[in-house]
Amino acid sequence: SQQGEEDPQALSIQEGENATMNCSYKTSINNLQWYRQNSGRGLVHLILIRSNEREKHSGRLRVTLDTSKKSSSLLITASRAADTASYFCATDYSWGKLQFGAGTQVVVTP
Amino acid sequence: ETGVTQTPRHLVMGMTNKKSLKCEQHLGHNAMYWYKQSAKKPLELMFVYNFKEQTENNSVPSRFSPECPNSSHLFLHLHTLQPEDSALYLCASSQGATDGNTIYFGEGSWLTVV
Numbered sequence: 001s002q003q004g005e006e007d008p009q010a011l012s013i014q015e016g017e018n019a020t021m022n023c024s025y026k027t028s029i030n031n032l033q034w035y036r037q038n039s040g041r042g043l044v045h046l047i048l049i050r051s052n053e054r055e056k057h058s059g060r061l062r063v064t065l066d067t068s069k070k071s072s073s074l075l076i077t078a079s080r081a082a083d084t085a086s087y088f089c090a091t092d093y094s095w096g097k098l099q100f101g102a103g104t105q106v107v108v109t110p
Numbered sequence: 111e112t113g114v115t116q117t118p119r120h121l122v123m124g125m126t127n128k129k130s131l132k133c134e135q136h137l138g139h140n141a142m143y144w145y146k147q148s149a150k151k152p153l154e155l156m157f158v159y160n161f162k163e164q165t166e167n168n169s170v171p172s173r174f175s176p177e178c179p180n181s182s183h184l185f186l187h188l189h190t191l192q193p194e195d196s197a198l199y200l201c202a203s204s205q206g207a208t209d210g211n212t213i214y215f216g217e218g219s220w221l222t223v224v
Contacts, residue, residue, distance in 0.1 A: 040220070042114070043200070092211060097166070
């Protein structure tokens with residue numbers, strides 16, 4: 001399967017700390033995307049990084065991509081209670097076809 | 111608001127019932143999707159439509175029947191479901207099958223099969 005696999009499955013941190021989660025995948029990709037899902041809601045796109053990019057920033061989010069290791073990481077800096085959610089990586093393996101992982105559940109306590 | 115609206119938000123149905131989930135997108139997109147999300151499992155892509163034509167069916171049982179009458183509307187018709195079909199069903203849309211395709215999701219329909 002092409003789907004990404006997130007690690008860790010769950011992460012609990014305090015406000016102000018950084019949260020880092022990783023994604024590994026198996027075959028070549030066009031791009032990799034990260035999505036966020038609040039409990040019981042739909043997924044919201046956060047950031048896209050192309051296969052020829054190594055790092056990308058968006059506000060408090062930093063994404064890295066290492067195609068040689070087939071892995072990506074999402075860093076949320078200075079976390080807030082509102083960042084509590086599940087985070088999913090999605091690999092674009094064939095012109096817009098995305099495969100999602102099982103997600104990392106992040107809990108940020110005040 | 112993501113521009114993708116799903117109804118109903120919650121549905122309880124018996125195994126012999128017939129029901130439908132509805133999805134509408136107001137983003138002018140050309141592709142629409144159905145995903146299934148079960149607890150502790152990755153999102154499963156069920157169906158993809160591009161310009162109203164079905165381009166992907168990921169071995170979904172025939173008790174799930176999609177319908178895409180136009181690029182803005184997508185239905186999932188449900189018939190003789192099993193309890194293990196209980197899940198969150200997410201509709202999504204995007205510009206189309208292109209590089210850099212970003213998907214916009216609806217809020218989902220929670221389905222419980224009893």
